[in-house]
Amino acid sequence: MRIFLIGFMGSGKTHWARQLAAQMKIPFYDLDEVISGREGKTVSEIFAQSGEEAFRVKEREVLESLIDENASMVLSCGGGTPCFFNNIERMKKYGVVVWLNTHVEILLSRLMKEKATRPLIKNISDDDMRSYIVRKLNERRMYYEQADVIIDNENSISANEFIQTILHA
Numbered sequence: 001m002r003i004f005l006i007g008f009m010g011s012g013k014t015h016w017a018r019q020l021a022a023q024m025k026i027p028f029y030d031l032d033e034v035i036s037g038r039e040g041k042t043v044s045e046i047f048a049q050s051g052e053e054a055f056r057v058k059e060r061e062v063l064e065s066l067i068d069e070n071a072s073m074v075l076s077c078g079g080g081t082p083c084f085f086n087n088i089e090r091m092k093k094y095g096v097v098v099w100l101n102t103h104v105e106i107l108l109s110r111l112m113k114e115k116a117t118r119p120l121i122k123n124i125s126d127d128d129m130r131s132y133i134v135r136k137l138n139e140r141r142m143y144y145e146q147a148d149v150i151i152d153n154e155n156s157i158s159a160n161e162f163i164q165t166i167l168h169a
Contacts, residue, residue, distance in 0.1 A: 001026070001072050002095030003166060006088075006144060008137055009079040009118055010110035011102040017076035019159050020166065026072040031081060035062050043078075047119040056084045063087060067094045079120075079136075082143040092148065098166055099147035107133050 003020060005013040014030050021028030032043050035058055039046060046055045059081060066075060067090065082088040082097070091097045108130050115122050115129075124132050149169040151162065 002067065002070065002091075003074045004077055004091040004095050004097045005075065005100060006077050006082045006091075006097060006147060007079065007100035007102060008107055008133065008140070009120070010107045010114065011079075011100040013076040013100055016100065016159075016162060017074045020163055021074035023159070023163050024072075024074070026074060027070060028074050028076075029066055029070075030076045031059065031062060031066070032078050034066065035059060038062060044117070044119040044122075052120075056080070060085045060087060063090065067091075080140070082146070083140050088143050088146050092146065096149065096166065096169060097147040098149045098151060098169075099144045101144070101150055101152045104130065104133055104137065107137075 001024075003017075005017045005020075007013055017030070018028050035046070035055075036042050039058065041049070043055065046058070059078060063075075063077075063081065066073065077087075077091075082091065088097070111118065111121060111133070112126065112129060115124070121129065121132065149166055151157070151165060157165070
């Protein structure tokens, strides 16, 4: 079984993907980490040197290769992954897509602490961060809503409940 966790940056995809993979005893991957490893550069360096478009092409290629290489896995996707090319359709075709629909205020709190490590937000002022999150979420919602499973408040459920929600979808 392939499980793809999608959602906005800071929604907890990597945290939950690790737990889910460990519980299910299947491989875990963080898409950004795999891209960085294969490119020998951080995501921030790829963005700075080649731009977002080049990153999105590489992201699609790595997503496709991970699907081809793994009959079972849990993949933590980048926040924009489902929004480019036909990535959301590909993920739905080859696995179960789970959207972590995290509240804006929780995202804001988490992302304010991580700005320096996130290339899409590192230059956004603190005052503009909330409006940026709301705008981007609205742009991406049509992709996120295509998920097979939507988890609206991951903070209010246990790891076991999280896993059972996905497995019984």
